[in-house]
Amino acid sequence: MFACLVLGLALCPIHILVNKTIAWIGDISYSVYLVHSPIIVALFPFYKQIQASGGGRIETFASCFVLTLACVLPTAAVTYHVLEKPxxxxxxxxxxxxxxxxxxxRLVVRKAA
Structure with missing residues (x-):
C-alpha cells in the first residue's frame, strides 16, 4: 500500500505534498530531531505560563505548538547548514x-587578469 502511495506521488505529484517547503523540511528533519527535545525542555516554563493564562485546551496547545515551531525550525536550519551539511x-x-x-x-573558476 505504501509503495503504491510513493509510486503515485512520484508519477503524479500533488503540489500540497510535493513542493520546495516540504523538501526543505525533509533536508533539516534530522536536525529537527536532534534539537527539538532540548528546546522543549528550555521552553517548559513558557508552556506553564501559557497554560496559566486561562485559555482553552485547543488555544493552549496551538500557542505552545507555534512557539515550539518558531524556535525549532530556525535552530534546526542553522544546525543543518553549519554542522550537518559540512x-x-x-x-x-x-x-x-x-x-x-x-x-x-572540482571545477575551478579563475578570474581573468
Whole structure:
C-alpha cells in the first residue's frame, strides 16, 4: 500500500505534498530531531505560563505548538547548514579516500587578469 502511495506521488505529484517547503523540511528533519527535545525542555516554563493564562485546551496547545515551531525550525536550519551539511561532505570525502577512490574533480573558476 505504501509503495503504491510513493509510486503515485512520484508519477503524479500533488503540489500540497510535493513542493520546495516540504523538501526543505525533509533536508533539516534530522536536525529537527536532534534539537527539538532540548528546546522543549528550555521552553517548559513558557508552556506553564501559557497554560496559566486561562485559555482553552485547543488555544493552549496551538500557542505552545507555534512557539515550539518558531524556535525549532530556525535552530534546526542553522544546525543543518553549519554542522550537518559540512560534516556529511567531510564524511563522503573520507569514505572515498578510505575506499581508494579518487575525489571527483572540482571545477575551478579563475578570474581573468
Amino acid at each position: 560534516t556529511n561532505k567531510w564524511g563522503k570525502r573520507l569514505a572515498s579516500r578510505l575506499a581508494g577512490r579518487k575525489e571527483r574533480p
